Amino acid sequence: EPEVTQTPSHQVTQMGQEVILRCVPISNHLYFYWYRQILGQKVEFLVSFYNNEISEKSEIFDDQFSVERPDGSNFTLKIRSTKLEDSAMYFCASIVGTVSGYTFGSGTRLTVV
């Protein structure tokens, strides 16, 4: 069964450093998303991406965050200057169209120290 692949599985970074989280969505999917989950809390939407541009973003997704699809397969989330409160699991998800379900990756655990 096709999967959404995320790397790395765990990233530890110092406060103030830049991090890039990587995702390879399912190949025929058209819509891409980043969600995050702070330990023990609900999954929260960050940003959606379609046709090489952001289609929607939450209030969490401030100017410290950016997304990019640099080639035909990768979808990245960059956090410019990490804060302690950015520590969370970050999930990438994709869907093929407007009538399909979301497929989530297994996540990247980001720890900011």
Add this chain to the structure above:
Amino acid sequence: GENVEQHPSTLSVQEGDSAVIKCTYSDSASNYFPWYKQELGKGPQLIIDIRSNVGEKKDQRIAVTLNKTAKHFSLHITETQPEDSAVYFCAASLPPGNTPLVFGKGTRLSVIA
């Protein structure tokens, strides 16, 4: 915006018994309601979903019911097994189907052998 409430936060059942998890949503325009199972260290995995033109959907031991008038939907797991132990999240989204998911806070289900 949409708000999803989920109850209970924890649920313990004996193996073989049924488990029911309930969610309510606030925006009557929401039309897609998936349920996700999350095992430790993994991403959310879609287990069943329902759209607003259907009142009930079943897949083997799992069923979801939707009451549009009351704006609530429920997950029913029958003949529970130890491997059903996980955190279950409900979610809702607005049309057209690629809009971001709004998640409930999750239910930690423990099936006791």
